[in-house]
Amino acid sequence: xxxxxxxxxxxxxxxxxxxxxxxxxxxxxxxxxxxxxxxxxxxxxxxxxxxxxxxxxxxxxxxxxxxxxxxxxxxxxxxxxxxxxxxxxxxxxxxxxxxxxxxxxxxxxxxxxxxxxxxxxxxxxxxxxxxxxxxxxxxxxxxxxxxxxxxxxxxxxxxxxxxxxxxxxxxxxxxxxxxxxxxxxxxxxxxxxxxxxxxxxxxxxxxxxxxxxxxxxxxxxxxxxxxxxxxxxxxxxxxxxxxxxxxxxxxxxxxxxxxxxxxx
Amino acid sequence: xxxxxxxxxxxxxxxxxxxxxxxxxxxxxxxxxxxxxxxxxxxxxxxxxxxxxxxxxxxxxxxxxxxxxxxxxxxxxxxxxxxxxxxxxxxxxxxxxxxxxxxxxxxxxxxxxxxxxxxxxxxxxxxxxxxxxxxxxxxxxxxxxxxxxxxxxxxxxxxxxxxxxxxxxxxxxxxxxxxxxxxxxxxxxxxxxxxxxxxxxxxxxxxxxxxxxxxxxxxxxxxxxxxxxxxxxxxxxxxxxxxxxxxxxxxxxxxxxxxxxxxxxxxxxxxxxxxxxxxxxxxxxxxxxxxxxxxxxxxxxxxxxxxxxxxxxxxxxxxxxxxxxxxxxxxxxxxxxxxxxxxxxxxxx
Numbered sequence: 001x002x003x004x005x006x007x008x009x010x011x012x013x014x015x016x017x018x019x020x021x022x023x024x025x026x027x028x029x030x031x032x033x034x035x036x037x038x039x040x041x042x043x044x045x046x047x048x049x050x051x052x053x054x055x056x057x058x059x060x061x062x063x064x065x066x067x068x069x070x071x072x073x074x075x076x077x078x079x080x081x082x083x084x085x086x087x088x089x090x091x092x093x094x095x096x097x098x099x100x101x102x103x104x105x106x107x108x109x110x111x112x113x114x115x116x117x118x119x120x121x122x123x124x125x126x127x128x129x130x131x132x133x134x135x136x137x138x139x140x141x142x143x144x145x146x147x148x149x150x151x152x153x154x155x156x157x158x159x160x161x162x163x164x165x166x167x168x169x170x171x172x173x174x175x176x177x178x179x180x181x182x183x184x185x186x187x188x189x190x191x192x193x194x195x196x197x198x199x200x201x202x203x204x205x206x207x208x209x210x211x212x213x214x215x216x217x218x219x220x221x222x223x224x225x226x227x228x229x230x231x232x233x234x235x236x237x238x239x240x241x242x243x244x245x246x247x248x249x250x251x252x253x254x255x256x257x258x259x260x261x262x263x264x
Numbered sequence: 265x266x267x268x269x270x271x272x273x274x275x276x277x278x279x280x281x282x283x284x285x286x287x288x289x290x291x292x293x294x295x296x297x298x299x300x301x302x303x304x305x306x307x308x309x310x311x312x313x314x315x316x317x318x319x320x321x322x323x324x325x326x327x328x329x330x331x332x333x334x335x336x337x338x339x340x341x342x343x344x345x346x347x348x349x350x351x352x353x354x355x356x357x358x359x360x361x362x363x364x365x366x367x368x369x370x371x372x373x374x375x376x377x378x379x380x381x382x383x384x385x386x387x388x389x390x391x392x393x394x395x396x397x398x399x400x401x402x403x404x405x406x407x408x409x410x411x412x413x414x415x416x417x418x419x420x421x422x423x424x425x426x427x428x429x430x431x432x433x434x435x436x437x438x439x440x441x442x443x444x445x446x447x448x449x450x451x452x453x454x455x456x457x458x459x460x461x462x463x464x465x466x467x468x469x470x471x472x473x474x475x476x477x478x479x480x481x482x483x484x485x486x487x488x489x490x491x492x493x494x495x496x497x498x499x500x501x502x503x504x505x506x507x508x509x510x511x512x513x514x515x516x517x518x519x520x521x522x523x524x525x526x527x528x529x530x531x532x533x534x535x536x537x538x539x540x541x542x543x544x545x546x547x548x549x550x551x552x553x554x555x556x557x558x559x560x561x562x563x564x565x566x567x568x569x570x571x572x573x574x575x576x577x578x579x580x581x582x583x584x585x586x587x588x589x590x591x592x593x594x595x596x597x598x599x600x601x602x603x604x605x606x607x608x609x610x611x612x613x
Contacts, residue, residue, distance in 0.1 A: 053489075079491040094483045097475075105479055108472050109491045118475035161490070 001201050002052070002169055003028035007061030009047050009225075021047035023225040024061070029169070034195060034202045036212040038244070039222035045205045048222065049171050052203075054078050066168060080109055083162030083200075085155065085175040092158030095147035099138060099157060102146055103127045106161035130160045134190055152183025156190055163194045170195065172204040176211070188215070209241035209248075219244070223251060286553050289546050293560070297567060304571045312450030314566035316519045317534065318458050319512035321542075321562035322465065322555060324535030326505035327388075329554065330469075331498060332481030336392040337377045338509045338535055340399025341370035342528035345510025347406040350413040350523030359421045363457075363514040369406070370510020373399055374502035382495045396528075403525050413523040420518040421453055422446065454515055461511065462555050468504070469551050477501045478551070530584060537591040538562035544598050565590055 009022040021044045029035055039045050050056035051063065054075035063071045070078050085092055093102050104119045107126075124142070131139035134156050138149075146154060155175055162170060172191065176184035188211065195202045206212050212219050218232040219239065228251060231239055301308070320338055327335035345366035352362035373395060380391040407413045430445040441448075468474050480487045480497040487494040509531075517523045542561030548554045569590050572578070578586065 055488075074493075076488045076491055076493050079489050084489055091483065091485055092489075094479045094486055096482050097479060101475060101479075104472075105475055105487075105492075106490050108476070113472040113476045113492055113497075115471045115473065118470050118472055 001029055001031045001033075001066060002203075003064050004052070005062045005064075007051055007058045007063060009044075009051060009056060009058050013059070021225050022051065022058070025226060027220070027227060029201050029203060031168075031201055032199050033218065034216035035204070035218045035220060036216045037203060037205045037220045037222060038207070038209070038212050038248070040248075043222040044225035045222055046173065047225070049084070049173055049203075049205065052169075053082055053084050053171060079167075080165065081168045082171060083167040083169070084171045085158050085162055085173065087174040087177050089151035089154040089158070089178060092161065093146045093149075093154050095145065097146065098143050099131075099146055099149075100124075100127065100142040102157060103130075103142075103161060103164065106164045109165040130164065131157075133193065134160070134186075136186070150183065152179050152187060155179065155183075155187050159187070159190055159194060163198055163200065166198055168201060170200045170202045172202065174205050174207060177207060191215075209244045212244060213239050213241050221248070221251070282550070283553070286546060286548060290556070290560070293545055293564075297564065300571070301567060305574055306567060306571045307447070307574075308444060308451065309447045310566045310570035311563060312447050312454060312519065313516075313570075314563035315451060315454035315458055315559075316516040317512055317531075317566065318454075318538075318559040318562040319461060319508040319515070320531055321535050321538030321558045321565075322462070323505045323509040323512070324532065325539045325554065325558040326501060326508070328536070329539060330478055330481050331501045331505070333381075333498065333502065334387070334389045334392075335374075335377060335502060335505070336389065336532045337374055337395050337399075337502070337506050339528040339531050340392075340396040340403075341373040341506035341509035342513040342516075342531050343403045343523070343525060344373050344399055344406060344513070345370040345507075346513030346517035346523045346527050347403045347413065347525070348510070349514035350415055350517045351406055351408065353415060353418050353420060353518075354413060359419065359424070359518060363421075363511055366510040366514030367507040368510070370513065371503040371507035373402075373510070374504075374506025375499060377506075378499040378502040382498065400525065407523060407525065411525045415518065415521045415523070420521075421515075422449060422518055425449060425453070450519060454519075457511075457515065458559060461508065462559065465504070465508070466552050466555060473497070473500065530587060533591050534562075534565060534587060537594040538565050540598070541565060541594045544594070561594075565594070568593075 004025055004027045006024045006026055007022055008020070008024050011017075011019040011021055025044075025048065037045055037048070047056060051058050054070070054073060054077075057072060061071070062069060065078070065081055094105070097105070100119050104123060107123055127142060128139045131142075136153060136156055138153060138157065146157065149157070158175075175191075176187050179187060191202075191204075192215065194200070202216070204211075204215065218230060218236060220227055221229045229247065300306070301310075320342055323338045323341070327333050327338075348369040349359075349362040349366040352365055353359060376398075377388065377392045377395045380386055380394060381388055384391075386394070404411065426446055426449055429449045430442060433441045433445050433448065469478065476487060476492045476494075477497045477500060480494050480501065484494045487497065513527065516527065538561035539558050540561065541564050542548065542557030542559070545564065546553070546557040546560060548557040569583075569586055572586050572590070573583075
């Protein structure tokens with residue numbers, strides 16, 4: 001469904017600040033698959049998402065979605081197929097607009113904005129049903145400014161917006177990291193519910209080893225712009241957070257050592 | 265399904281209660297201004313002038329508040345619109361057509377800024393300074409090399425009706441109204457035009473494109489994520505906004521009876537003052553309220569300036585200084601008030 005072939009991204013190439021954010025990274029995600037991505041800060045996880053969503057263009061390599069080459073497709077054009085939720089709850093929704101207006105904006109997806117009314121009565125039933133599934137009571141607050149909502153509520157709305165027009169792929173960038181544990185749990189439940197209901201392929205970045213073990217079919221660990229290991233199948237089913245943390249640390253120690261050797 | 269039908273039956277029309285506070289503040293403000301004008305002996309010409317400039321205030325509202333784009337293009341779009349309008353009137357075209365072309369001229373100026381911002385990735389502030397600089401020459405060329413185009417003895421919106429209106433006014437209300445006839449005519453004509461433009465603009469902002477433009481200013485990342493070309497929204501937004509500045513230029517040119525290359529000088533500051541005065545006094549929330557507030561702000565600006573002039577008996581050469589003072593008061597007072605409040609809190613009342 002989604003595949004990346006030898007994708008490399010280098011920032012500030014040729015300067016002392018050169019950062020090789022992605023180094024010939026290859027990955028493929030099957031239809032309906034749920035992949036979790038872990039890795040320390042600076043491992044290239046966000047750049048990995050940015051090249052998939054189109055916010056960053058790769059220096060080399062190829063990205064295809066459903067057999068279509070989207071390597072250089074502008075972000076706003078591929079967003080019809082790719083829903084995205086960010087860590088910062090403020091990024092996914094638009095403050096100053098109501099919940100209804102935000103959802104209406106998401107509903108424009110794919111057909112382009114025109115001279116139709118901004119909010120349509122015909123959409124209300126659909127918005128109501130989508131929000132009702134979340135059991136947050138937001139379906140009764142369609143005219144509330146999203147700026148007044150909590151982080152968890154805003155993430156919940158962002159999730160609905162990201163899946164409203166049935167994308168093929170959902171990218172979740174630590175979308176519960178800024179939430180309190182209770183809200184995080186709710187948003188995770190919602191995520192699973194939406195992914196299953198829409199039969200979405202999901203790639204989720206997380207810092208929580210628990211989440212990485214609980215959710216999804218495959219775990220990927222990134223380091224220095226590369227995928228250093230993948231755990232799938234039988235091993236993944238029996239995976240515990242402690243195992244992951246061990247592997248994480250052994251890797252960290254390794255890199256620190258090599259840093260020391262390089263500098264020494 | 266019962267729940268969903270209940271939801272779709274919810275009224276969508278703006279509910280009066282939401283507008284009540286706004287309307288009350290508006291009415292209160294109107295009464296205060298009326299008292300103030302009669303006590304301070306302010307000529308009603310200030311209202312006509314405010315209405316002429318009002319749409320330039322809406323330009324600043326659209327760019328700064330709706331699009332979140334620091335755009336000074338209004339300083340260039342206004343005189344270009346005025347020049348286009350004047351030259352068309354001089355060449356025998358109807359004032360209505362001339363105003364439409366004023367809109368087009370302003371819109372093209374806005375497009376220039378948007379394209380510089382998007383293509384060269386030069387931020388709005390610099391892009392618009394570049395455009396204003398170039399616009400000066402364009403305005404001179406539009407006016408066929410002259411820096412001033414008089415509209416004496418030409419048919420403008422005002423001159424077309426002024427004789428009939430004056431006769432009617434004197435017949436109805438007696439000879440003392442003769443002096444105010446042009447001012448009253450301006451207020452009526454410009455008032456109608458401003459209302460019509462605001463209604464159209466409101467309907468535009470309530471379309472899907474309008475929604476996307478409003479969202480672009482708040483969160484362009486999200487707009488891209490919803491599959492909308494946010495660059496296109498910036499282009500459309502700046503074109504509409506500066507088109508309105510072109511219309512304002514066209515109205516003011518007909519009011520003054522001439523077009524001048526320096527007509528837009530300092531307009532951005534004036535527009536900003538209008539937006540802020542409107543926000544502070546009326547505390548608008550919805551799109552419609554915000555538009556009305558921007559226009560009201562421009563009226564208050566012109567009335568306060570006229571009051572300072574008549575109260576201090578100043579010569580017209582001081583006009584820019586007084587404008588700057590009014591702008592400073594509009595921008596500074598809310599901030600000073602906030603500082604005073606925190607000071608009070610810190611020192612226990």
